[in-house]
Amino acid sequence: MRSLYKGIIGFGLVSIPIQVFKAMESERVATHWIHEPCHTRIQYQKFCPTCERAVPSEEVVTGAPLPDGRFVVLPPPEKEAATDHTITILNFPELREIDPVFYETSYWLKPGPGGQKAYALLTQVMREMGRVALAEMKLRSRPSLAVVRAYNDSTLMLHRMYYPESLRQEGASFGADLAQELAEKEMVMARTLVEHMAEPFVPENYPNEHRLERLRQIEALMPTAEMPQAAPQREVLDLMEKLKASVQARAQHGAGAG
Amino acid sequence: MGPGDFVPPMLAVTAPAPFSRPGWWFETKWDGYRAIISAGPQFRIYSRRGHDLLRWYPALAEARAHVPEDVVLDAELVAWVDGRPDFAALQQRRAPHYLLMVFDCLYAGGRWLMHEPLEHRLRVLHDRVKTTGLVVVSDGVAEEGEAYWKAIRDLELEGVMAKRLDSGYFPGRRSPVWQKFLALRIEWLWVVAAQQAQDGTWYWHVADRTGTRFNGVGKVHAPAAWYPPSGPGGPEQMLKPFTVEVEYRERTREGHLRHARVRQWPQERAGGILTEDSTPGPHPVSGCGDHPHRGG
Numbered sequence: 001m002r003s004l005y006k007g008i009i010g011f012g013l014v015s016i017p018i019q020v021f022k023a024m025e026s027e028r029v030a031t032h033w034i035h036e037p038c039h040t041r042i043q044y045q046k047f048c049p050t051c052e053r054a055v056p057s058e059e060v061v062t063g064a065p066l067p068d069g070r071f072v073v074l075p076p077p078e079k080e081a082a083t084d085h086t087i088t089i090l091n092f093p094e095l096r097e098i099d100p101v102f103y104e105t106s107y108w109l110k111p112g113p114g115g116q117k118a119y120a121l122l123t124q125v126m127r128e129m130g131r132v133a134l135a136e137m138k139l140r141s142r143p144s145l146a147v148v149r150a151y152n153d154s155t156l157m158l159h160r161m162y163y164p165e166s167l168r169q170e171g172a173s174f175g176a177d178l179a180q181e182l183a184e185k186e187m188v189m190a191r192t193l194v195e196h197m198a199e200p201f202v203p204e205n206y207p208n209e210h211r212l213e214r215l216r217q218i219e220a221l222m223p224t225a226e227m228p229q230a231a232p233q234r235e236v237l238d239l240m241e242k243l244k245a246s247v248q249a250r251a252q253h254g255a256g257a258g
Numbered sequence: 259m260g261p262g263d264f265v266p267p268m269l270a271v272t273a274p275a276p277f278s279r280p281g282w283w284f285e286t287k288w289d290g291y292r293a294i295i296s297a298g299p300q301f302r303i304y305s306r307r308g309h310d311l312l313r314w315y316p317a318l319a320e321a322r323a324h325v326p327e328d329v330v331l332d333a334e335l336v337a338w339v340d341g342r343p344d345f346a347a348l349q350q351r352r353a354p355h356y357l358l359m360v361f362d363c364l365y366a367g368g369r370w371l372m373h374e375p376l377e378h379r380l381r382v383l384h385d386r387v388k389t390t391g392l393v394v395v396s397d398g399v400a401e402e403g404e405a406y407w408k409a410i411r412d413l414e415l416e417g418v419m420a421k422r423l424d425s426g427y428f429p430g431r432r433s434p435v436w437q438k439f440l441a442l443r444i445e446w447l448w449v450v451a452a453q454q455a456q457d458g459t460w461y462w463h464v465a466d467r468t469g470t471r472f473n474g475v476g477k478v479h480a481p482a483a484w485y486p487p488s489g490p491g492g493p494e495q496m497l498k499p500f501t502v503e504v505e506y507r508e509r510t511r512e513g514h515l516r517h518a519r520v521r522q523w524p525q526e527r528a529g530g531i532l533t534e535d536s537t538p539g540p541h542p543v544s545g546c547g548d549h550p551h552r553g554g
Contacts, residue, residue: 226390232338232355233394239342239413240397243286246409247402 006112007085009122009135009148016119017112018087023157024106029214039228085138087146087158092131098147102161109148109156123150261328261365262298264308265372266430268332270419273437276407283376283423284406285398287438288359289343289416290336295358297325303335303358311335315351317392321358324391331387332362332427334396343415345505346481349522360387361396361419364427372427379427403439411441414507414517442505444521448472449502452486454493460484462520464504466513476515478504481523500524 003019033042045054063071111119126132132149137160144160151157259265292306301322303311312318315335325331336343337353347353363383364372371379389395399406400423407418417440425435450472451463460480465472486495506518 230355230391232357233389233392235341236338236357236359236394237389240286242413243406243409244397244399246412247399247405250405250408251402 003110004107005085007087007137009109010086010088011118011122011133012089014118016122017115018119018156019110019112020085020158021108021110022105023108027208027211029211029218034228038234039226041228087135087137087148089133089135089148091134092126092129093134094130095132095147095149098132098134098161101167102145102164103147104144104160104162107158107160108151109158119156120154122148123154123156126150127153260298261330262296262300262302263330264296264302264304265294265330265332265364266308267292267294267306268428268430268436269432270421270436270438271432271434273420273439276404276418276439277420278401278403278405279420280401281423282403283380283398283400283421284403285361285396285419285421286359286410286415287417287419287440288334288336288396289345289442290334290348290359293333293335293358294364295321295325295329295331295333295360297322297327297329297331301325315356317356318358320391321393324388324393326366326386328365328368329363329386330365331360331383332364333358333360335359342413345521346519356392358393359396360393361398362427363387372429375424375426376421377423407439407441411507415441416505417441442507443509444503444505446501447475447504448499449497449523450474450499452480452495452497453477460486462502464502464515464518465499467499472499473513475509475513476506476518478502478515478518478520481520484523 001021003021006017006019009016009018034040035042046057046060047053048055061076062074064074065071109119122133126148127150132147135146135148135158137144137146137158145163146161147159148156149159291311293311294302294304296302296304301319303318303321305311305314318335335348336357336359337345337348338355338357339347339353344353348356360383362376363379363386364370366382366386371382374382384395387393387395398419403418403420410416410418417438420437420439422435425433428435447464448467449462450465453461453463455461459482461477462480463474463477465474467473487497500523502523503521504515504518505521506515508516510516
């Protein structure tokens with residue numbers, strides 16, 4: 001596991017050096033687009049339809065569209081220094097006060113050199129008091145809200161969050177006005193059903209079947225795997241193709257002539 | 259004898275002139291070392307004389323993954339540089355890529371195919387072996403030998419192999435059922451002088467030798483690794499004559515070389531330590547029994 005970056009948790013007057021690791025494996029089995037005849041991985045090029053050519057990255061800038069079709073060109077983002085990776089603790093709410101809708105991505109936090117003691121202290125105290133830390137963080141120059149919490153009695157986890165204003169509020173009333181039509185009898189029946197199916201959450205009970213199926217499929221196809229064609233191979237095939245084409249062209253213009 | 263063992267490769271005679279002929283197969287004569295790929299209990303790649311090419315070119319070990327089990331294939335090992343075979347790079351073992359141009363199948367499906375006609379062996383070859391990795395199944399055309407030769411000449415490749423489609427494979431024999439026409443002529447000539455170009459690179463003046471007289475026949479690029487012998491120098495220097503192998507397309511009426519390139523040169527003797535008495539011929543490195551021999 002490779003750390004994404006090194007940073008600092010700012011906690012009052014104390015700062016705790018940490019390393020940030022992605023917590024979740026991608027659920028997708030890695031696949032790529034391959035050019036079928038030569039098994040080469042497809043490459044993307046930035047293409048300008050006006051100039052009708054592929055453009056190099058130094059000619060590419062970021063622009064924000066205006067309603068009238070014009071673009072405002074934005075200055076390039078400044079290079080961030082390692083010290084910019086700060087996680088500043090704002091306050092300590094309770095975990096259940098935060099709606100899961102705001103959670104985006106989870107990261108493991110590992111104590112950096114010299115930070116072990118403060119790290120352990122923060123973990124222990126939050127666990128003991130049943131509180132989590134709401135923080136403002138910067139990851140890849142993009143600021144966002146985050147929750148830092150004790151995942152267990154020794155390790156901190158960070159959940160990057162959406163800013164609350166990103167929530168599309170209009171969806172919150174999709175179910176309004178339906179409640180008054182419910183009869184008590186139906187409520188009782190539904191309650192019984194839910195009680196009957198009430199179970200604790202056991203993560204192991206839910207393997208990713210689709211992913212496993214995909215992996216099995218790949219394993220079964222292993223014997224048909226092919227190396228991508230290297231450039232020399234492409235060149236030699238082109239050369240042989242040219243020879244044949246030349247012979248054919250000569251044959252069409254009268255055998256032996258030329 | 260079985261797969262894994264050495265089969266001396268079949269050789270070709272030089273045709274007096276390119277020809278087209280029904281019942282004949284024409285394919286590229288790749289410019290490299292002959293290679294017998296023998297995949298049995300052991301995986302071996304033999305030179306024309308049965309030496310171990312894997313020892314000379316460890317990179318070829320990768321070919322094992324691209325050759326089916328239990329086959330014996332006839333092939334040419336080429337060094338691939340800038341989109342074409344480069345014999346000098348092959349000889350100096352400094353090529354970025356090597357390719358095995360496979361053109362015949364001598365053993366497959368548990369039996370020897372050397373008594374089968376070439377037509378059948380080619381079918382087996384194309385069925386069994388696919389172009390992958392550094393293994394390339396060489397292709398050709400039937401009947402149209404002259405057109406193929408012209409195409410080869412235009413692309414400045416070495417030459418054409420002409421083979422009778424109904425002929426068997428005669429190990430180690432030079433037989434008229436295989437003929438070659440060369441688009442490039444290859445000769446050992448004498449380097450007598452060097453000349454430095456504006457850009458700092460060197461040219462060699464090469465010459466024929468009759469008796470004690472040298473007869474200038476053209477200029478070739480000196481290999482990049484060559485430097486003039488120490489001593490008072492200048493942009494033009496007479497050298498103590500030494501031999502190099504040169505390939506060229508043709509000679510003009512006056513005997514000058516056209517499209518000439520150096521193929522091999524006595525690296526460790528650069529600067530003319532070879533004496534004038536030595537006869538032009540393969541230089542010690544490629545001439546020694548341990549070194550691979552050119553195909554054809």
